[in-house]
Amino acid sequence: MSSARYVALASAFVIAAFYTAWAQQGPSASRSVEPAPRLADGTPNLGRVPGEKGVWNVPYIQNMGMRIPGPDGKTAAERGTASENGGRGGAKAEPDVPFLPWARGIYDYNSRNNSKYDPEGYCLPPGGPRLMATPYPMEIIQQPEHKRIFMVFEGATHIWREIYMDGRPHPQGDELNPTYLGHSVGHWDHDTLVVDVLGFNENTWLDYYGHPHTDQLHVIEKFTRPNKTTLRYEALIDDPGAYSKPWTVAWNIPWSAGGELTEYICQENNRYLLKLTDDFGEPVLGGR
């Protein structure tokens, strides 16, 4: 075997080994890594330790249908029993996603056209759990003295969300204005940050594969930091407008030591949107 081929083979093996190690990291993974840091009051610190840099390297979770935890707490993607994204089989390939009929139809349509009309391709922000599935770095900044937490996202339009930790309820009725990111209130349940989100508009998809949602979407997120380099994310998706029952998705978000956020202004030169045509060949933008 030539040395070039040997290196190529060795590289493939190392990639496979890393991938396997990464894929097997479940909630119960026991690896000899540093424990999660804590704030002075003992609350888990979901961000940086003073004097150090670092960001959360949000993974590219394309299909949440492959991210539904089973009885062992692991998802199909983590068990390795399915390919990470599950392919483009449409709703019939995802028996664990409780689609209502219209949602099934829209999902199949998005599957068939390879997510051509993905709102993120228009430089619109992700909503709901897709915030934690759009692959750009993210920081969590806790301000316990102000009873709030910020999450700052480099990508998918350079956005932030504020999580109110002061015990306020969601606004009622029309006071709850539908928005891309919704209205987030949080509390600590032991070492888990629980965030309740309501008030989404209907301009986003749940994921790149195109699972739809309505403005009835209610998301309950759980953030834990089992060790310094891992953020476990779990989201209950409760949308009676699109799904017959709530379903849960989960994945790990790795820490990137030394990382920092940089600028990303998606709207600058979005040629994809300028060129995009509809199913009748007409431009999506501009007059017809």
Next chain:
Amino acid sequence: MRTKLLVAAAAITTLLSTAPVAAHHSFAAEFDASKPFKLTGVVTKVEWQNPHTIFSLDITDEQTKKVTNWSFEMGSPNGLMRNGWTRNTLKIGDVVTVEGSLARDGSPYGNAQAVVLASTGKRLFAASSRTDAQ
């Protein structure tokens, strides 16, 4: 041999730990992962912009000697910088080889996954959204 293996392992570790994929629009709606290409040409234009840096090459057909201007999409400037690029890595007149996937519509356009600079032989990852090709 051991040195090469370690170098390969180190390179891959670096790639996995520091190279987030920049994903913006649907890869599969615009490009065909089953149509890979490897083309060499002369840089005519570089648009160091979001959401994709796009550069153009004059590529000469070896048989007909006809010159076609191709364009290639890479990741965003921030994704490219995390992979060792700067806004001056590609300059007009540079000879480069680009590898990636062709556009579905048959136009002289492609998604670049790696770029090799002829002057240095340096190979740079193009922060492509290729992983959504499946």
